[in-house]
Amino acid sequence: MSLRSRLGRARDAFAGHLGGVRSGAVVDAAAWDALEDALILADVGVATTADLLRRVRERADSLAVDRPEVVLDLLKEELVTRLGAADRGLASGGAPSVWLFVGVNGAGKTTTIGKLGRRQVEAGKKVVFAAGDTFRAAAVHQLELWGERAGASVVRGAEGADPGSVVFDAVEHAAASGADLVLADTAGRVHTSGNLMDELSKVRRVAEKGAGTVTETLLVLDATTGQNGLVQARRFTEAAGVTGVVLTKLDGSSRGGIVVAVQEALGIPVKLVGVGEGPGDLVDFDPAEFVDALFDLDDDDRSGACSTA
C-alpha cells in the first residue's frame, strides 16, 4: 500500500479546507486565508505558514498566475523544496551499528523498534534489541514481545538498571554474536527535564564505548504533536544528536505538519512514518508523496476517503 493511500485520512482532513480554494476561479484574499487556515490546522505553525505563503505569493505574483490549481502547485512545490532532498536512508557502518530511539513519553518508541526490527530481520539483518527503557513499568516485557514477533534477540538489564549499561551490554552481545544492528530503546522523557536529558547524552556516549557505532539517533514524534514538537526536536538534538525523525500515528486525523518546521529549522529529515497498527505499517518517508497526498483530491480518492472528524 502506498504512503499516499495510507494517508487518506490526513489528506482528506487537509484537502477538505482546500475545496473552496479549488472551486474558485482565482485565488482571492479569502482563498489565501483558507490556505493559511489549512496549513495552521495541519500544525505547520503560524510562522512557517506565513513564511510559506509569502514565498508562494511572491512566486505567483512574479509569474502572474492566480488560477487555483497553479497556485496550489506552487505551494506543493514550495513544501517539497522545504522538506528537501535530504538523505533519508538509515545509516549503518559499525560492527555493530547502533540506532538509538529517543522521544517524549507515549510517542511510540518501543512499537517503532518492534516494527523496524521486523523490517530489518526480513531484509536479512541480524538484529538485537536493547531494552533501555528501564523506567516505564513493563516496557521491557513489551519489547520482548516485539522481539519474539520480529525475530530479534533482546538484551535486558535488571529492574531499574542503568539504561547506559543495558545498551552497552546489548552492543557487546551483538558484537560477540555477529549481529549487524542494535536497536536501542530508551525511556520516554519530557525534554524539559535536564537530568533525564543528561542521562540520554550518557546513553549515547556509552553506546559507543565498545565495538558499536551509533549511526542513527531517531526522534520518535507523534503526528498529533503541535508546536511543541519543534522544541522537542531541538532539545533532543542537543542531548543526543538526532539524525532523523520517525513520525508515528499518522493514520489518525493528525497531519504531522510540524515536521516541516523541524526540517526547516533544524535540518532534521523525517526518515520513517508510522501509518497503522500492524507490524508492517512503518514505511519510508517520501516528501513528494507526502505533500502530494496532502493536496491531491481526485474523485477516486475522495470516494474512498472517510469524512473528517
Next chain:
Amino acid sequence: MFDGLTVRFDRILRQIRGRGRLGPEEIDEILGEIRVALLEADVNLEVVRTFQRRIRERALGAELGGVLNPGQQVVRIVLDEMTAVLGGETVRLAYASRPPTVVLLAGLQGSGKTTAAAKLARWFKAQGRNPLLIGADLQRPAAVEQLRTLGDRIGVPVFSEATDPTAVAREGRAEAVRLGRDIVICDTAGRLAIDDDLMDEVGEISAVLRPDHTLLVVDAMTGQDAANVALAFHARLDIDAVVLTKLDGDARGGAALSIREVVGRPIAFASTGEGLDDLEVFHPDRMASRILGMGDLETLIEKVETTFEKQQAEEAAARMLDGRFTLDDFLDQIRHLRKMGPLSSTMGMVPGMAQQMRGVDAEIDERRVDRLEGIINSMTVAERVDAGLIDGSRRARIAVGSGVQPSEVAQLVRQFREMRRLMKQIDGRGSRARGGRKGRGSKARGTKGRKGGRTTPSGPIPVGRSAKSGLSLPGLGGDREGSAPDLFGIRQPE
C-alpha cells in the same frame, strides 16, 4: 506549565501598559498578537477566532471609559475571557450513591491512559477510598502488566484476564462489588485513528461498565487536532471531563482551552510529572492568571500549606519572595520545594517567575538536589552564611568533602546567587502589589510611579491573617471578586 503563553502575554501586556489610549487599530494589533500567541500554544484555530471576536467586541464596546484606562481594560477583558473559556470552577467528581463509583478512561494511543489510571487510583486512595483498577487494554503488548506493576506500587488491586475487553470490564465491575471496592477505574486500549471499530469497542465497554464518569485522557502537547479528537470521543462516549497529561513539559497546553470551548467539558485533572503522585486537581479559575503571567499564588500556597506546618508555610513564602537566602536557606527551601513537586513548576507559580526561570530552569533539577545537599553539607557555617568567602582553595576542599568536581561547587554558588537575584526582583513586584488591598480606591490614579521599582522598604512580606485565606498575598489571587488583580503595579501604598 503554559510558560510560552505566559511569556508572550507578558510581552504583549507590557506593550499595552505603556499606552495611554487605544483605538480600533491598536486593538486589532493586539488581537493579532494574541492570535499568534494562542496558535503557537496550539489553541484550535476556531477557538482562537471566537476568542478574538469576543475580546474585540468587548474592547470596542461601551465598557471603555470606566475608571481603568483602555490598555488596562483590554487586559481585564483578555483575563475575563480566558477565564470564561477555561471555565470557572474546579471539577469535583461526585461519588455514586451506590458504590462503586465507576470511572472509564479513554483516549488516543500514547496519551498516557495507563499511567493516568494508576495516578487517579492513587489520588482516590489518598482521599480515603478503595479503588480497583481494571486493565481492559488487551491490545498493546504488556499494557496489563504495566498496570499491574503500577498497581503493586500504589497498593491497589488490578483486575484483568485474557478474554476480551468487554468481558474484562464486566467481570472487573463484578469483582469490585465482590471485594467491596468503592472506586473502579478502567483503563482501555488507545485508539489510533478515529476508527469506527475501535470506537465501537470502547462504546461496548462503556455500555457494560455503566461508568459514572468518563474521562478523556489528552496529551498536553497535542496540536490542532485536540478539539477534533475530543469531539469524536464525546460523540461516542459522552465524556464528562478531561485528564490533561504531560503538563510537566513546556508544551503550552492550548488543548485545554480548545477542548473546554469546543466540547464544553472541563479539565478535571492535570498530570505534572513522572511520579505517581504527580496528579493535580485542575484549577481552571487559576489558569487564566497563570497564562497572563500573573503567577498562581493560590496553588503555590495550597501546596506549601499541605506540605508544611502553617507557621513554616508563612515563613517559607515570605522568604521565597524576600530573596534573602543563605545557602542553608537555599538547601532548606529546595528540600521543602521538592516535596511540592517539580521545582520548575513550583517556581512557575510565583508571579513573573515563569519568564525569569526560563534561563535557570534546567539547572535546578530535582535529582541533582542530592548532590547539592552534599556540597552544602561540606561547607563551613561561615561559608553557608556568606558564599562570597568561597575561594579557590575552599572550593577544592568542599569538592573533596562532597566528592564532586570543584566546578560543580562553583556552579552551585553561581546558581544560588542567580536565584537570590531573581528572588529579589520578584520581591520588587510583590512589594508593589502589596499596596493593592488598601489602594483599591485609587485605581484611576494612572501610571504614575510605575517605573519607580521598589516602593516599599525591603523586608519580609507581612503575610496573611489566617491560614484559611491562604497567605493573602495581596492583589494576586484569593478574592478575585473583590480586588482586581494588580496588573500594572499602579496601586501604590497610601
